[in-house]
Amino acid sequence: MLTIGERGEPNVEVHKFYSGTIIGVSLLALVFQALLHKYGRWAEWIDLPLLVTIYFGVSRRNPVTGLFLGGTIGIFQDALSHDNPIGMYGIAGTIVGYLASSIGGRIDTEHPLARFGLIFIFFHFHQAILVITHRVLLVQPERFFSLSLLLDSVVTSAFGVFLFAMLDRLRRPN
Amino acid sequence: MMLLAIVVLAQVLLLAFQIKTDHSVPLIRYWAAAVVTPLERGGTWAFSGFGNIWKGYVGLRNARAENDSMRAEMQRLQLRNQELESQNAEAQRLASLLSFRDAHTETQMLAAEVIGSSSDPYSHTLFINRGEKDRVRMNQPVITPEGVIGKVVEVFPHSAQVQLINDPNSGVGALFSTTRTHGVVRGSGDPSPHMEYVASEEKITEGELVVTSGEDRIFPKDLLIGRVESSKTGSTFQTITVKPAARLDRLEDVIVLLSQHDFEAKKSDDISGAEEKEKQVQAEAAAAAAAAARASVPEASQGGNPASSTSSGAPSSATAAQQAPKGPAAKPATAPNR
Numbered sequence: 001m002l003t004i005g006e007r008g009e010p011n012v013e014v015h016k017f018y019s020g021t022i023i024g025v026s027l028l029a030l031v032f033q034a035l036l037h038k039y040g041r042w043a044e045w046i047d048l049p050l051l052v053t054i055y056f057g058v059s060r061r062n063p064v065t066g067l068f069l070g071g072t073i074g075i076f077q078d079a080l081s082h083d084n085p086i087g088m089y090g091i092a093g094t095i096v097g098y099l100a101s102s103i104g105g106r107i108d109t110e111h112p113l114a115r116f117g118l119i120f121i122f123f124h125f126h127q128a129i130l131v132i133t134h135r136v137l138l139v140q141p142e143r144f145f146s147l148s149l150l151l152d153s154v155v156t157s158a159f160g161v162f163l164f165a166m167l168d169r170l171r172r173p174n
Numbered sequence: 175m176m177l178l179a180i181v182v183l184a185q186v187l188l189l190a191f192q193i194k195t196d197h198s199v200p201l202i203r204y205w206a207a208a209v210v211t212p213l214e215r216g217g218t219w220a221f222s223g224f225g226n227i228w229k230g231y232v233g234l235r236n237a238r239a240e241n242d243s244m245r246a247e248m249q250r251l252q253l254r255n256q257e258l259e260s261q262n263a264e265a266q267r268l269a270s271l272l273s274f275r276d277a278h279t280e281t282q283m284l285a286a287e288v289i290g291s292s293s294d295p296y297s298h299t300l301f302i303n304r305g306e307k308d309r310v311r312m313n314q315p316v317i318t319p320e321g322v323i324g325k326v327v328e329v330f331p332h333s334a335q336v337q338l339i340n341d342p343n344s345g346v347g348a349l350f351s352t353t354r355t356h357g358v359v360r361g362s363g364d365p366s367p368h369m370e371y372v373a374s375e376e377k378i379t380e381g382e383l384v385v386t387s388g389e390d391r392i393f394p395k396d397l398l399i400g401r402v403e404s405s406k407t408g409s410t411f412q413t414i415t416v417k418p419a420a421r422l423d424r425l426e427d428v429i430v431l432l433s434q435h436d437f438e439a440k441k442s443d444d445i446s447g448a449e450e451k452e453k454q455v456q457a458e459a460a461a462a463a464a465a466a467a468r469a470s471v472p473e474a475s476q477g478g479n480p481a482s483s484t485s486s487g488a489p490s491s492a493t494a495a496q497q498a499p500k501g502p503a504a505k506p507a508t509a510p511n512r
Binding site for chain 1: 177178181188190192193203218
């Protein structure tokens with residue numbers, strides 16, 4: 001929640017979590033992402049590691065934490081997917097984590113609609129970084145936009161709103 | 175921002191290294207797998223366990239519902255089976271009637287259904303669904319393909335009453351199919367009627383066929399009545415119990431004979447030689463019966479009984495059979511003679 005302090009500077013409310021929550025939830029996101037693929041292609045519509053990166057980024061509002069969290073989760077994604085060289089998702093996750101932490105302190109990220117929009121934008125931004133990396137570093141033609149990608153972004157954003165509401169319960173009361 | 179640039183640059187370099195050398199970074203993959211794989215294994219176990227429990231629960235619910243459904247289906251099929259068995263039995267009975275009618279085309283027959291019986295427990299009568307309108311008349315024989323069951327004693331417009339052969343007031347002129355010895359099959363009130371007026375000297379074998387003699391002018395000749403069940407020798411006549419060929423206690427469809435035609439002789443185990451044997455036995459049996467009758471009731475043979483006007487001096491079995499319903503006083507004075 002954004003509030004204005006006595007000096008007129010933004011008074012940023014930083015949410016803290018119980019110890020181990022960030023690591024545990026991040027690991028669970030990676031595990032669930034891998035597990036759910038076994039139960040159908042619908043799991044591909046949702047990018048759980050990205051959602052976790054965005055959530056903890058905007059909640060902690062610490063760019064360094066967001067940067068490393070996004071980078072670590074991304075590298076884990078790369079490491080667990082045999083096809084990707086290490087760093088593809090790592091770079092994208094790093095940038096998204098950093099930006100989410102930076103933006104989290106400037107705009108309202110508590111309202112469901114705001115969260116939906118934020119996730120939607122970050123999803124496509126994340127995808128754009130991946131495509132650029134593919135094109136530039138791997139010289140592989142990747143499309144920036146497709147209908148299925150739009151569907152994925154909408155589903156992920158909608159699911160993200162519910163997930164964020166659930167993760168809010170893990171916050172430590174101030 | 176600087177940190178971001180460094181981290182991103184480090185990863186770009188890492189990527190470039192992998193692309194340039196065509197090398198993956200196995201150590202990082204190994205660490206990632208070491209961290210995530212146990213959790214994945216645990217997750218898979220939990221998912222499959224939950225899935226199995228859920229499947230078991232759903233399966234159990236389905237099995238219960240399926241069980242109820244199948245139980246209901248089984249009850250429905252059992253009812254249907256009973257219905258079909260009943261229809262099958264009816265079809266067999268009707269087929270038997272039809273077959274019997276086809277085998278005796280010379281005789282006019284009328285199939286009838288038993289619709290009731292007498293309310294008197296000592297009276298062995300039943301009602302059929304054919305009456306005067308169907309050309310049923312008094313004293314017409316009623317049979318089944320198995321054998322004689324009785325005769326019509328009352329006729330109503332649309333129904334008739336049949337007196338069974340085991341009714342105490344019933345009497346049927348009868349003879350043994352092998353020896354051709356005559357007698358009267360009379361109801362005793364028991365399920366099995368008795369054959370009376372068979373001289374004690376007659377050799378009666380158990381299981382011998384008893385057929386109608388035709389002398390009562392009611393039943394055509396050689397209709398099967400039953401088999402000898404047991405015989406007891408008395409001072410003059412034997413007490414012979416005849417087991418009816420037709421199941422008198424389970425009658426459903428019967429045949430009313432509208433016209434009188436003699437039926438072919440029923441076959442017993444050795445009936446093929448009956449015709450030849452008949453002539454030999456006939457004289458012997460008649461003589462024995464006549465002698466016995468003379469010895470037992472000499473008064474009756476001399477005393478004004480209309481039956482005594484027969485050539486042998488004894489009442490015919492026809493007379494005996496027709497008089498039988500009138501009670502013991504109407505008994506023929508002599509044994510039936512052929």
